[in-house]
Amino acid sequence: MCRDCLEVFGGPPSEDGPASGSSEPVRCLQCQSPRLIRHPELDSLAIAHIDCDAFYASVEKRDRPELSDKPVIVGGGRRGVVSAACYVARMYGVHSAMPMFKALKACPDAVVVRPDMAKYSAIGKEIRERMNALTPLVEPISIDEAFLDLTGTEVLHHGWPARSLAGLVRSIESDIGLTASIGLSFNKFLAKIASDLDKPRGFAVIGRGEARDFLAGQPVSIIWGVGKSLRATLARDGISMVRHLLPFEKAELVARYGRIGQRLYHFARAEDDRSVISQGKTKSISSETTFNTDISTAKGLLEPLWPLCEKVARRLKRASLAGGSVQLKLKTAEFKLISRSRRLPAATQMAEEIYRVAEPLLRQEADGRAFRLIGVGAADLVADDEADLPDLLDPERNKRVKIEMAMDQVRSKLGNESIVKGRALGARPVERRPSADETGSADRPLLKKN
Incomplete structure (x- = not known):
């Protein structure tokens, strides 16, 4: 088949390839393109x-x-x-x-x-x-x-x-x-x-x-899920190529390597029964930023937290989703990844509710270690009709939700920067250190004049 004009011609490819005889052309008979697939x-x-x-x-x-x-x-x-x-x-x-x-x-x-x-x-x-x-x-x-x-x-x-x-x-x-x-x-x-x-x-x-013969000659890292750590473990067991997996029974691989042992067994044999799924369910919505220089203070780490929470909230609202839990992600100066999460009492789309959960999670980790990256996410997603419902036991939460909804209405008409909370004035923009006079921690919304 020619990949340029899509012309299909000839019979099954000869075993010796196109150079073995005149039955298989090197170029397309229709458009003379060399981009043939056999x-x-x-x-x-x-x-x-x-x-x-x-x-x-x-x-x-x-x-x-x-x-x-x-x-x-x-x-x-x-x-x-x-x-x-x-x-x-x-x-x-x-x-x-x-x-x-x-x-x-x-x-x-x-x-x-x-x-x-x-x-x-x-x-x-x-x-x-x-x-x-x-x-x-x-x-x-x-x-x-x-x-x-x-x-x-x-x-x-x-x-x-x-x-x-x-x-x-x-x-x-x-x-x-x-x-x-x-x-x-x-x-x-x-x-x-x-x-x-x-x-x-x-x-x-x-x-x-040719699938099994092709795989047998490949390094074991070609199997999805075999990262650096597992590759080292397999190498210590004498398994560096896919063919080295073939003598093992499935039970042996599972016993040695856990659940991924099943994947090692089947993929090494070119077996994969996963279907192509057209509507993959979104599992989480998140936002993160990498700092210009490592940050080790709680104050410095808290500055970018609020704008990240606002980004996550905007994305939840655009997707008509709400988060049932909040996730915090940190990466140390040594590239070690730290993840923390907490389940919410009720699903939310609101930046304020996300922030109120993420802040204490962050403070627990801000122990003087230097961090290069921070991220916030919402997981355990549900439809937005289950989000931020009135709660008779928590009138203050109801008030916070109403304030944020009112702010969203203003922003929909005048833009995201038209109204902000006081804590946003001291927030750290992505990839930039704030100047010494950039401060602010009030919770009260401030309306900006255009």
């Missing part, structure tokens, strides 16, 4: 993983053509991390989640662009709509990637799922100006692996015929 199961596989190539960085290069041949890193300041790196920057060893100071050391000439999540979300939504037009079974993994199940769509789209997928990424490239890679297989685990095999602008296939 596989004996190409007409029968229907589970795909689509991943946009270096999404954030590619969007910035699309919008700023002068950056086309430059190394581009999307991320925060020096204390932040890399959100995305273009393929030029990756040649220098830069990768996502790398601390920014390390990325700039590896690639000092890189152009650093701050993330524009509103723009990325809008483009991601447009791409998602194109996926949904192919099949109702689309399971988003992130803003720029998703699983698709195209089983039974041949009649609707007049062609194999492989052809429909190639047409989808072709339209994304021509209409939106971004490239994407496709992994096609018979289950989600293998489709995800395949999408990473041929980036960028890739189309890789792992069929039933």
Whole structure:
């Protein structure tokens, strides 16, 4: 099949490949493109993983053509991390989640662009709509990637799922100006692996015929969930390749490694019975910030807490959800992650209620240790019709809810900055230290004049 004009031709691929004879052309017979995809199961596989190539960085290069041949890193300041790196920057060893100071050391000439999540979300939504037009079974993994199940769509789209997928990424490239890679297989685990095999602008296939042999030759880290710690544990047991898992029975792996032992057993054998689920339930809504310099005082840590609570509250309200518990996230200067949570007596969308729970959690951890990151989240989500109901036993809470609802009405007309609480005046903006005269801790709303 030609990935450019979508022409399908020829019979099953020969075992020796296209160079063995004249029956298999090197270029498309229709458009002369060399971008041909060959596989004996190409007409029968229907589970795909689509991943946009270096999404954030590619969007910035699309919008700023002068950056086309430059190394581009999307991320925060020096204390932040890399959100995305273009393929030029990756040649220098830069990768996502790398601390920014390390990325700039590896690639000092890189152009650093701050993330524009509103723009990325809008483009991601447009791409998602194109996926949904192919099949109702689309399971988003992130803003720029998703699983698709195209089983039974041949009649609707007049062609194999492989052809429909190639047409989808072709339209994304021509209409939106971004490239994407496709992994096609018979289950989600293998489709995800395949999408990473041929980036960028890739189309890789792992069929039933070669799946187990292919996996046997891969490092055990290719199995989802095998991180650095488990990989070290497996290595101590003599397991570094997937093939080393095959002699073990499932019960043995579970006894040695716990619940993940089941995954090790099945994935090593190319077995994955997970379905593509179109409506993944949101488990939590959160917001976080990384400081320019480590903070060790309770006062310094409390300053960014309120704006984070307000961000979480706004996102809950936009999503028509409410949180049944509050989560606090801290990362120490040594990159150790600390998580704390507390169940709420009643679900809430209100920033004030989130703050009143998060504040004592934070004070308990503010013991002089230096922290580089703080985050707040709402979990155990429910529909907003169950949130912030009147409570006869707590009239003060009812009053706080009414105040925040009134503030929301003002903001809906005049903007988020039109009315604020006093404590927001001393809050730390993201990536910036406040000046010495920036103070304020009152709970009373202040109306700003436009």
